[in-house]
Amino acid sequence: MKKSLSQKPARKPRSSQFEMTPAMEARMQKAMVSIGNIADKQARKDDKVQREARMAIAETFDAWLDWLEETAPDQVEEVFFELGCFATATNRRRMFKHAKAPEGVAGRAQEQVDQWKAEEEAAKAGAAEEVHGKFSDAESDG
Secondary structure, rough: OOOOOOOOOOOOOOOOOOOOOOOHHHHHHHHHHHHHHHHHHHHHHHHHHHHHHHHHHHHHHHHHHHHHHHOOOHHHHHHHHHHHOOOOOOHHHHOOOOOOOOOHOOOOOHHHHHHHHHHHHHHHHHHHHHHHHHHHHHHHOO
């Protein structure tokens, strides 16, 4: 008695690597260019909106300072102090040339910035010393 087992046809192994045809590559390239153009256009729109927002704040700042001088004159110095603390050195110098900037606030802001820098350097030095101490302890244990 013969056993008749039907044999399955041998499958060709699938190619594990996908290969794009030149037409597919051309369509992909065109799609990528299109996506890049859309993203660029959106980024330029977003930049414009942010530029306009900053301009609106800048144009309103003097009117707000005038109102602040009338309603809470002591707050004008605080505003300039806080802005000066977070400005770059160049912007800080420019900022304190403003007609409404109170005298002495530039020095006060610079002192605060110097204090923050000193605290940051001390923290870095403390962290470096701690790392060095752990390294020395590890060497002496080994």
